[in-house]
Amino acid sequence: MIDLKAKLEAVAEIIEGRVVSDSTLPVCVKGAVLGFPATLQALSPNWPFGVSYCIETEVVDDPNRPARESVLKMTLYPRLGRGLMGFITHVLLFESKGMPVPDKRLSGKFVFSYNDSDLAERFVKYPGVGEKLLALEEHSRFSEMTIKSDAGLVLSQPKSFNALDLDVCRATFRELAEIGQVLFEAF
Secondary structure, eight states, X not given: OOOHHXXXXXXXHHTTOEEOTXXXXXXXXXXXXTTEEEEEEESOSSTTOOEEEEEESOOSOOTTSOOOSOOOEEEEEEOSSOTHHHXXXXXXXXXXXXXXXXXXXXXXXXXXXXXXXXXXXXXXXXXXXXXXXXXXXXXXXXXXXXXXXXXXXXXXXXXXXXXXXXXXXXXXXXXXXXXXXXXXXXO
16 A cells, blocks of 8 residues: 555655645645746545646746736647547547647647647747657656646646656656746746
């Protein structure tokens, strides 16, 4: 049997934080990764509930920062079917084709939706972002990722907290924080 308290402490060590014991959620760990506030939470440590990772990129409201013309809001999901199977899942399972992105590798792996096509194109083309998104999908097998340039990133992973591999948790937080760095500096 997995010791829940020990695993929570291990995650707290990974993100240089603490276990939030007064939370309404049974799994809630807050800390920081690359200087950004980070949270791992779950409704329950057991299956069928997955975990959510959150990286906040806008923690201080800077009055000297120029007003943003627009804010990127993007959601991406891994495609169920790829290649020829993509056609079948689109027809039989009604999988959305998503909104277009200029990177064929990413559009073949993910279903995108966004509010601003110019910002979405700029984000996807930003050096290293495509590779980080592909790496995240490969090792975390996430089910949904939300990116907001004025807030941060949230990634949902269908694996329960009890089944979560700590190395995957560490790598996922690292990749998310690196994407968060891009959001913070360039968007």
